[in-house]
Amino acid sequence: MLKHEYLENPCRAASIPYWKTACIAIPDNTKIVHDSEFDTELLKRYQDEPYFRLRHPMLEVEPVSLPEGYSLQEASVPDFVEHINSCYDDIGITVPEMQRNMLREQYSSELWLAVKEDCRGKIVATGIAELDREIGEGVLEWIQVSKDYRRCGLGSYLVSELLWRMRKAAKFVTVSGKCNNPDYPEGLYRKCGFCGNDVWHILREREQTAFAE
Structure with missing residues (x-):
């Protein structure tokens, strides 16, 4: 894909960040396939998982503060992995995988955030973003809050703080997630200024049952 084609409409041009x-x-x-090209006939052969893809234009980005009782904490890669895995039932990431992410050109240590609850000293929220300086695209990769600490403003803080930290280098920021996630992450991102209506369908072939004649 050519750079200028992607930049014309990033969330429509591709289901993933440019790099x-x-x-x-x-x-x-x-x-x-993009939703505009999706045909229900495909469901006969494929299982469908739709993903939203949103864009933040970075026109208005304001500094934010953590809710009272929480603070940022330096965290190791195993700390991030442990917390990320604790927040999902269907996703698992390993320490080597996360360490490889740190070797990418898009890696920035300032874009790895861990929030602890002061009274207990444990990590309850983490967020990771990447920055493609070649085209000025920021990407929210991992945003998660422990189950018992949701609806406390920590998710909004992570997203807004990462936007603030990317404001000088990112011309726009993208994010994606499962449309059918019961926690409705799309609502969080829209609340933080993301917009758009692009949906991409990840279609995986159904297992074919063999019948003996």
Whole structure:
């Protein structure tokens, strides 16, 4: 994909950030189609997982403060991995995988945030973003809050703080997530200034049952 084609409409041009389009191969059993090209006939062969993709124009970004009783904490890669995995039932990431992420050109230590609850001293929220300086695209990669600490303003803080830290280098910021997530992360991102209506369908081939004659 050409850079100028992507920049015209990033969330419509690709299902993933620009820098990933050059290094991620789609498996043979998978199709990725934009909602405008989606046909329900595909469901006969594929299982569908729709993902929203939103964009923040970075026109108005304001500094934010943590809710009372919480503070930022330096955290190790295992700390991030432990917290991320504790927030999901269907996602698991390993320490080596996260360490490889730190070798990317898009990595910035300032964009790895861990929030602790002061009274208990434990990490209850984490957020990670990446920055493609070549085209000025920021990407929210991991935003998660422990189950018992949701609806306390920590998710909004993570998103807004990462936007603030990218404001001088990012011309725009993108984020994606599952449309059918019961926690409705899309609402959080829209609340923080993200916009758009692009949906991408990740289609994976259904297992074919073999019948003996």
